[in-house]
Amino acid sequence: MSLLEVENVTLKFGGVTAVNDVSFSVEEGEVFALVGPNGAGKSTLFNLVSRFYDPVAGDIRFAGESILKKAPHEIAGLGIARTFQNIELFDQATVLQNLLVGRHRHRRGNVFNEILFTPFVRKEERRHREAVEKVIDFLDLQPYREKYIAGLPYGVRKVVEMGRALAIEPRLLLLDEPASGLSVEETQDVAFWIEDIKTQMGITVLMVEHDMHLVASVSDRVMALADGKTLAIGSAQEVQNHPKVIEAYIGVADENERVVA
Numbered sequence: 053m054s055l056l057e058v059e060n061v062t063l064k065f066g067g068v069t070a071v072n073d074v075s076f077s078v079e080e081g082e083v084f085a086l087v088g089p090n091g092a093g094k095s096t097l098f099n100l101v102s103r104f105y106d107p108v109a110g111d112i113r114f115a116g117e118s119i120l121k122k123a124p125h126e127i128a129g130l131g132i133a134r135t136f137q138n139i140e141l142f143d144q145a146t147v148l149q150n151l152l153v154g155r156h157r158h159r160r161g162n163v164f165n166e167i168l169f170t171p172f173v174r175k176e177e178r179r180h181r182e183a184v185e186k187v188i189d190f191l192d193l194q195p196y197r198e199k200y201i202a203g204l205p206y207g208v209r210k211v212v213e214m215g216r217a218l219a220i221e222p223r224l225l226l227l228d229e230p231a232s233g234l235s236v237e238e239t240q241d242v243a244f245w246i247e248d249i250k251t252q253m254g255i256t257v258l259m260v261e262h263d264m265h266l267v268a269s270v271s272d273r274v275m276a277l278a279d280g281k282t283l284a285i286g287s288a289q290e291v292q293n294h295p296k297v298i299e300a301y302i303g304v305a306d307e308n309e310r311v312v313a
């Protein structure tokens with residue numbers, strides 16, 4: 053059984069079919085990338101998997117169970133965490149505080165326990181702290197842990213955004229354009245983080261990314277989309293050389309799209 057199964061999913065916005073009968077599955081332990089020109093349907097697919105949108109047809113299963121009956125706030129509890137292209141952190145809070153918020157799904161205490169600050173709550177708090185400190189160490193965020201997000205460089209905020217998602221200890225991590233706005237060196241660092249997230253943390257990764265160098269360096273499999281439809285699924289090289297993919301990118305080359313290398 054695959055960890056994530058997207059089966060014949062369709063979503064329309066008025067007259068636009070943003071995702072058109074798309075199927076793919078992500079195996080436990082792999083890095084799976086969604087690529088394609090602007091407007092291909094990548095973000096919409098991501099928003100479907102994180103339950104921001106309801107498909108008009110098809111099913112999405114996580115660990116064998118349909119997630120379509122789940123509310124968006126229940127998704128993290130299942131073990132799916134995501135980052136956002138536009139970074140969604142609390143600017144007026146520290147790195148540590150932002151990561152602790154990410155632990156919200158693990159809070160199991162009841163109100164009386166919280167008020168009385170029972171040994172159970174103390175133990176839970178310690179556990180949250182430990183999980184967060186692990187992520188801080190893992191992502192080399194130690195120098196920034198007490199710093200406010202608002203004052204941090206963009207590249208560091210991008211890493212904190214990844215840390216916030218990792219702090220919930222997900223089984224599946226959705227990365228929405230992890231390299232967008234980053235320098236070549238910072239993108240190289242992101243490649244190392246993704247590699248380590250997979251090999252050291254054992255977390256499965258589904259990402260949307262335009263930077264084909266990053267995609268080729270970290271992905272086990274890639275799916276290319278255009279106009280809401282799947283063009284090809286395979287290794288980065290297979291997908292980049294696929295005639296339909298080349299055609300789709302040539303069609304947008306005039307719009308300064310990053311052409312597949």
Ligand SMILES: Nc1ncnc2c1ncn2[C@@H]1O[C@H](COP(=O)(O)OP(=O)(O)OP(=O)(O)O)[C@@H](O)[C@H]1O
Pocket residue numbers: 065068069070088089090091092093094095096097
């Ligand atoms: N909320 C929305 N309302 C109406 N149309 C939408 C909405 N979101 C996306 N679309 C349309 O659906 C199609 C797919 O868009 P989507 O954002 O999923 O593409 P994308 O591959 O993520 O593009 P990009 O690389 O630019 O982020 C596009 O035609 C887009 O205009």
